[in-house]
Amino acid sequence: MAPVAVFENVGKFYATGLLGRSGVQAVKGVHLKIPAGIVFGLLGPNRAGKTTLVKLLLSLSRPSEGTITRLGKPVRDKSTLARIGYMHENQHFPRYLTATELLNFYGSLTLVPTDTLRPRIETLLQQVGLADRRHEPISQFSKGMVQRLGLAQALLNQPELLILDEPTEGLDLLGRKLLRDVIAQQKARGATVILVSHVLSEIEQLCDRVAVVINGKVTRESNMPDLLKDPKTGQPIPLEQVLQPMYERAAS
């Protein structure tokens, strides 16, 4: 099966200042292939470049160098975005809309046909536990409820590729369970999930393959069972133990 995303020698430089001469090299020389049908984890310390990779994949930013292919087409072809679901790490939805209105609005802009959209909204609101709050304005929602709504909007088009950027932020125990169930369901129906998270237990539990991003570079890419194996003894070790020396090296 063809990979859902291919990064070839991708770099991103965010220019700052009036002349744009200074700035931040967010990612550099990234080569990455994300296979279809798996849960792929993007790991790394804060400001490592994980979200930048997601933004580049979603055409929210343009690469300074290299090429990116999304669902078999170059990222400049926006039509493939109709097959992608995206949950943002710190989403602020229009506070004046109700949950139903928001899903109608965002679903229409994801180009889901109206007759398909209506029943799907009902199902999704049930699934994320907001069915009884569907007519309330979002201004009355807690952070966790907004996250649930963000998850529902990412699923509106039954995506082939679901991108979840720090999805557990603000979610309670039940919300986290819901998220795990959704990821499992998506994988079961053949979709690919890219999960960006700091919650190692979830990454460990859910991901089939991970890439570790440090200082804008992919320093390690591996299947989860291989990553969780001590290279010397071959014994299983926790993810935290794998990552800690890598993060410490990067910090120093």
Added chain:
Amino acid sequence: MNLPVALLTIKWMIRDTFRQSLSSRLFWVLLGMSFICIVFCLSVSVEGDDKLPMSPGDIQQGLPANDPRVQEVGKDEILKEGVDILGSKLYLGFGLFQIAQGRDRVDSVRFLQIWMSGVVADTAGIFLVLIWTAGFLPTFLDPNQITVLLAKPVPRWSLLVGKYFGVVAFVLVQVTFFVVGTWLALGVKTGVYDSLYLLAIPLLAIHFGIFYSFSALLAVWTRSTVVCVFGSLLFWVICWGLNFGRHAIEVHELPGLSPAGKTMLEVSYWTLPKPGDMNLNLYYALKAKGFAPGVKEFEKLKAEGKFQPELSLLASLMFAAVMLAIAARELETTDY
């Protein structure tokens, strides 16, 4: 470019902006201000001549109440001589204030309509609405708000254009409420329904739309409400100054001005929006001459045939289109 998708997006963005405005205090504040003006119009009544003699063929029955001779000689003296004083009495504030008018009933009502549209709406109204709507676009363009929408398979420019037209549609609704409300209120109280006044609806909305395009560009560049408020107001004032200055120089033929300076002024005049001309267009559309004091320079320019209202409006609309195009291009290339 996928036009049906762009049109669908614009439709949704207009709908969303309108929904946003309905939920904001701004909607009710503007509606409340219009309501105060409507109540003011309901407090108006006119007593007196329905129609004054206007042409030499009309039988002269007396002197208009605001004729200078009435002031000089005094009303009582004139009436003693058997000459009628023509005109109407305008009552404001449910009869609290009384103003003698050298106008007939129809013209007295038109006098009020011209002040309502020219001063209340076209100057104070546009000024306030520019301030109050300046936050719509920066809020929308905030990364946490727009990122998910930018990841949808729709052109970025259509999101911005939809939001822009949404705000213009909101202002159009407010202007319509104000103009139709005051028109009906004056009509109910005086029996005068002058449909010319309704022309103020499109002219005011266009005036706002032209300046809001500049606010849209500032919003894309800075995403700052403060910059949008002060930037667009400063720009409006500069445009007023340039517009007036150009006409004044055109009329008075300033001797010290170099040809290069004159060319620069001409280029600025034709490139930038012309709020003075838009006010003048409203003035002429409502046939306001004689009802409100005109600007001397503008009057003279018009008399000399040097004022081209259609071309002036077209140039201002072109400016808005260019501003919107630059803003859309900027959004297309902005990294989020």
